[in-house]
Amino acid sequence: MTGNIIQKQTKNIKNKNIKNIMIVGVGGQGTLLASRILGNALLAYGYDVRVSEVHGMSQRGGSVVTYVKYGEKVYSPVICRGEADIILAFEQLEAARWLSHLKKGGILITNTQRINPMPVVTGAAEYPGDITDKIKAKGISLIAADAQSLALSAGSEKTANVVLIGVMTKYLGVDDITVEKTIRELVPARFLDVNMKAYELGRNISAGSVK
Amino acid sequence: MKKIMLGNEAVARGLYEAGCRLVSSYPGTPSTEITEYAALYPEIYAEWAVNEKVALEVALGASVAGGRAFSCMKHVGLNVAADPLFISSYTGINGGLVIGVADDPGMHSSQNEQDSRHYAEAAKLPMIEPSDSAECLEFTKEAFELSELFNTPVILRLNTRVSHSQSVVETAERKETELKKYIKDPSKWVMIPANARPRHQVVEKRICDISDYAENCVFNKTEIHECTSIGIITAGPSYNYAREVFGDTVSYLKIGMVYPLPINTIREFASRFERVIVIEELDDIIESFCRQAGLTVEGKNLLPITGEFSQELLAEKILGKAADYDSFEEPVPPRPPVLCPGCPHRGVFYVFKKLKLYVSGDIGCYTLGAAPPLAAIDTTFCMGASVSALHGYNKILPENTKKSVAVIGDSTFMHSGITGLANIVYNKGISTVVVLDNRITGMTGHQENPCSGHTLKGESTAEIMPENIAYALGVKKERVVTVDPADLAEVEAALRRELEQDEPSVIVARRPCALLKYVKREAPYAVDREKCRSCRACMSIGCPCISITNGKAEINQSSCAGCALCMQLCRFDAIIGGNTQ
Ligand SMILES: Cc1ncc(C[n+]2csc(CCOP(=O)(O)OP(=O)(O)O)c2C)c(N)n1
Numbered sequence: 034m035t036g037n038i039i040q041k042q043t044k045n046i047k048n049k050n051i052k053n054i055m056i057v058g059v060g061g062q063g064t065l066l067a068s069r070i071l072g073n074a075l076l077a078y079g080y081d082v083r084v085s086e087v088h089g090m091s092q093r094g095g096s097v098v099t100y101v102k103y104g105e106k107v108y109s110p111v112i113c114r115g116e117a118d119i120i121l122a123f124e125q126l127e128a129a130r131w132l133s134h135l136k137k138g139g140i141l142i143t144n145t146q147r148i149n150p151m152p153v154v155t156g157a158a159e160y161p162g163d164i165t166d167k168i169k170a171k172g173i174s175l176i177a178a179d180a181q182s183l184a185l186s187a188g189s190e191k192t193a194n195v196v197l198i199g200v201m202t203k204y205l206g207v208d209d210i211t212v213e214k215t216i217r218e219l220v221p222a223r224f225l226d227v228n229m230k231a232y233e234l235g236r237n238i239s240a241g242s243v244k
Numbered sequence: 245m246k247k248i249m250l251g252n253e254a255v256a257r258g259l260y261e262a263g264c265r266l267v268s269s270y271p272g273t274p275s276t277e278i279t280e281y282a283a284l285y286p287e288i289y290a291e292w293a294v295n296e297k298v299a300l301e302v303a304l305g306a307s308v309a310g311g312r313a314f315s316c317m318k319h320v321g322l323n324v325a326a327d328p329l330f331i332s333s334y335t336g337i338n339g340g341l342v343i344g345v346a347d348d349p350g351m352h353s354s355q356n357e358q359d360s361r362h363y364a365e366a367a368k369l370p371m372i373e374p375s376d377s378a379e380c381l382e383f384t385k386e387a388f389e390l391s392e393l394f395n396t397p398v399i400l401r402l403n404t405r406v407s408h409s410q411s412v413v414e415t416a417e418r419k420e421t422e423l424k425k426y427i428k429d430p431s432k433w434v435m436i437p438a439n440a441r442p443r444h445q446v447v448e449k450r451i452c453d454i455s456d457y458a459e460n461c462v463f464n465k466t467e468i469h470e471c472t473s474i475g476i477i478t479a480g481p482s483y484n485y486a487r488e489v490f491g492d493t494v495s496y497l498k499i500g501m502v503y504p505l506p507i508n509t510i511r512e513f514a515s516r517f518e519r520v521i522v523i524e525e526l527d528d529i530i531e532s533f534c535r536q537a538g539l540t541v542e543g544k545n546l547l548p549i550t551g552e553f554s555q556e557l558l559a560e561k562i563l564g565k566a567a568d569y570d571s572f573e574e575p576v577p578p579r580p581p582v583l584c585p586g587c588p589h590r591g592v593f594y595v596f597k598k599l600k601l602y603v604s605g606d607i608g609c610y611t612l613g614a615a616p617p618l619a620a621i622d623t624t625f626c627m628g629a630s631v632s633a634l635h636g637y638n639k640i641l642p643e644n645t646k647k648s649v650a651v652i653g654d655s656t657f658m659h660s661g662i663t664g665l666a667n668i669v670y671n672k673g674i675s676t677v678v679v680l681d682n683r684i685t686g687m688t689g690h691q692e693n694p695c696s697g698h699t700l701k702g703e704s705t706a707e708i709m710p711e712n713i714a715y716a717l718g719v720k721k722e723r724v725v726t727v728d729p730a731d732l733a734e735v736e737a738a739l740r741r742e743l744e745q746d747e748p749s750v751i752v753a754r755r756p757c758a759l760l761k762y763v764k765r766e767a768p769y770a771v772d773r774e775k776c777r778s779c780r781a782c783m784s785i786g787c788p789c790i791s792i793t794n795g796k797a798e799i800n801q802s803s804c805a806g807c808a809l810c811m812q813l814c815r816f817d818a819i820i821g822g823n824t825q
Contacts, residue, residue: 059579072410076248083376084248084410087352093612094788095581108487110376110409113556115569126576133571150579154791155617155783158577171570190802 051104053112054201057131058123059148060094063194066219067121068099070198073215075103078207085110096127096150121201123180123194124148125164132168140204141173144180144197176200183234189224192231199235249413251406254377255316255344256281257413258384260288263421265311265339268293268302270659271688272318273353274407275346279316280691283700287418292691292700295627295659296321300328300343307341307397308433310424312388316344316400319360320626324660326363329397333367334443335433336395336450338424340388346402349525350552355607355626357550359526364399364503368451371399371503372463373480377411383500386462388421394454401502403525405481405552455504463500466513469493475517477510477530477541481553482523488555489563505533514539521546521562525553583612585789586758586765586805588729589680592651593620594785594809595735601649601743604637606630606661608653609686609757617786621651628652628660635664635673646743650677654695655685657710662717668748669718676742676749679710680729682757690759714750729753732812758805766806767822771797775818782810782819 054071058064065086072084080103087098100112114133122128122143135141143165152158161167165177178200180193187196195216202212213232220228249257255278259267267290269279283290293299296317306313317325322345332341345363348354364371370390374383380402387398431439458464474494478486483498497513499505514520514534522531522543531543546561547553559565583590593613596603597620605611605621606629614621625633634650652661657679668675685691692698697707714724723745727738735753742749756763768789776796783790789800790810797818799810811819 060581069410072248076246076412081412082248082410085405086408086410087404093581093584093609094579096579107411108484109555110405110411110481110484111554113554114567116556116567126579129572129574130576130579133569135570137568137570149791150577151582151615151786151788152577152580154788155786156792157616158575160577161572161574164572167574168572173570 051102051107053117053119053136054101055098055112055117055120055131055134056101056123057096057098057120057127059127060097062097062123063191064097064099064123067194067198068101070195070212070215070219071101073219074212075101075207077211077215080104081107083107083110096130098131119201119204121197123197126150126160128168129161129164132173135173139174140176141168142176142178142197142201142204144193145177146181146193178235178238180235183238184231187231187234188227189231192228195220195228195231196235199232200238202236245415246412247415248410249377249381250277250408250410251374251377251380251402252277252408253281254380254413255384255400255402256285257415258381259314260285261381261416261418262340262385262388263312263419264288264314264342264388266303266306266313267291267315268299268306268313269316269344270294270296270299270321271685271691272296272321272346273688274348274404275316275318275321275344275402276688276691277407278344279700282314290700292685292693294694296325297328300325300332303341303343304328304332304335307337307339308426309339310426311339312341312421313339314342314344316346318354319345319347319358320354320356321345322360322363324627329363329369330367331435332397333369333447334435334440336446337391337397338426339421340391341397342384342387342391342400343397344400344402346404346407347526348404350404352404355624357526359529360399360401361502361527361529364401365529368447369397369399369503370394370454370501371401372500373401373403373502374406374500375480375483375498376406377409377413379500380406381413381415383463394450394457396450396454401480403481451504455507458501458504458506459508461501461506464506464509465496465498465500466509467496467498468516469495473518475513475520476523477513477520477534478523479530480525482525485553485555485558486523489558499530502529505530507537510534511537511539514541523547523553523558580615581612582615582786582788583609584758584805585787585803586807588682588753588755588758588807589613590618590785590787590807591732591809592678592680592729592735592753593618595732595739596620596649596651598736599739601647601739602637602644604630604634604648604650606650606652606656607687608656608680610651610653610680611687613651615786617784627656628664631661631664631675631677632667634675634677635668635671638673638675645674648675649739649743650675652677652679653686654679654681654683654710655691655693658694658708662713665714665719665748665750666717673748674746676739676751678739678751678753681710681752681754683754684757684760686757686759690757710750710752719748719750723747723749724752725749726752726754729755730807730809732809758807766808768801768804768806769799769808769811769819769822770801771799772818772820775816777816777818779815781813781815784813785809
């Protein structure tokens, strides 16, 4: 009468093997789609994957965060402070907000876009200046990209999320073919061309265009 | 086939594979997508009910008819559905009946943090709790088996992290189930005292039988790792956090059936370890059960009753390990959600504030009218309470009747505002009720409702007008007015007039949600910098598109929806463009 006992040999699953990626931004920026593209690409690559997203306020301009975790076996779907290998920020203030979640030695990739939150709009708070410089000054590896301009040159400002995915894939160590394939699967056919272009632009961002 | 699926999508898949025939629910984060995904299967009849009580009663009726049925809701929805919940425990089922309830520890999008497990205990119903998408699928299917095995409704408890995380599932084919024949049996289905007394005995015996079953059920899993001195008893998402922190250095008893708890399994597990820790979010239900059984366990002495758990929290509270991280040194301004550009609710709150009204608020997107700079809401309790609580307020402070309104959305009015309005009319109230009719359930992400003219399955249907309901309840015809919330002068005039009346009034502010696909986006407005005097009048509506740049107002051209509210507020004709061009 003891339930189902699963006697596991101690396999020593190394939590070290789990990679943690956080995608943060502002409701409406397309962080959810970005995390789904990434999650599916990683699954296709053969990893166990968990993606966590909090819905509800996502359309109303609030701060939005999604977690993508992959490895041999992932349990917790969330990423805590000091745990993210990569943070992909769709907006500068959100990069600053979630910096605490970056692992020591992790990489922060941020869009240079700036979106004022309501307390800044009303004058109740100030948008901190020189966010990227201040983060770099702490010795953190930071890559800043102007995803809006790249998305515009791809053909639509709405593809900034895919540009950023492109920038990030270089740091994932994952075969990019699978990412392209998932973009094809998840993006409606009529927007496919601009999205693929946006992805390429992000991917080919040269060290020179990185601020 | 292997896929990654949202927990909620996996529950819907489980419904499909289990041969479920009917789903009736009311939306509520984080449960909403279950019903939306279920509606995509042609084999399942799925609908949005007007509220959770109705939803569960519909599902119960379907079970009586012999079909497998499901109803789901967020945690507070179960309060609304509590009446049929308790009675369905007495009647039992015919076709399998599963009730989904999604808790929200940490209150990502809820007004409280109640622990639904108390309902299982109170209604004496089995409750199962998955911890990832694969279990969402498997447990949903098993729940129907359990329901039919013991002739009981089964509660499937979910949680924000489980509902809204994607993990790997393996799907299978649908297994059709035979309709169970309905046999007239008043002793089972007619709950009058004479029948309910013997049914109560059935309930008590049934829960004892299920307790025995719990000892060997597929839901509970013991995971023993060699040479471990700590045993962890856990359930739901907490298992994942514990697994990440402790790995194979401890052993686990993962409880998948959180009510009734398996006493012998727990005893046997606990006896193997020097230290036993119960890790459960919210209340100390498993822990108290262990204590009552005379076991020495730890739990809430280490971990909080409030909020959501995480691996960081467990590492800190149990291992004393603090997280190591850098942070941005300056204050980072918060980014609260705001009413969207073009939201039809915005102007109404502006007028409430201008008229300095006491605003009895409700739950929906319009609750954001409580945030600065609009800051126009005095109270928010639960769905429907705006109307009924205003009546009470006005009975105590009759002199304030001319300075107070209730504000409620269309979905919420249909959910539980109608009864409050009947109460006002019947009890000689003179309150003014404003219905913000944006033709959709906005807050939870655009679900159809009786005002929207479409069903969940996308068919067109009768469109119920709040005005007609008000007439039918006895509000005088001339006291029911419809206004366009985009016209501030019209809204203000209607409010001033109706607040003066010594009888109940209903003002319906009708304009579809700006995010609806069929709503055409208007041309954006812009600021003529020459004319702008920096008076900031346009800033008073809390529009995310307007900011002050170099001393003058500026409107973001890519986000402005052309609603024209700011244009109406500018006394210097500095706001130009939009439809006026
Ligand atoms: C009892 C209960 N059920 C469900 C919810 C989730 N919920 C919050 S607001 C809301 C409906 C809002 O729709 P509506 O009244 O039309 O206003 P809108 O958001 O469109 O402005 C729902 C379903 C809840 N908070 N309480």
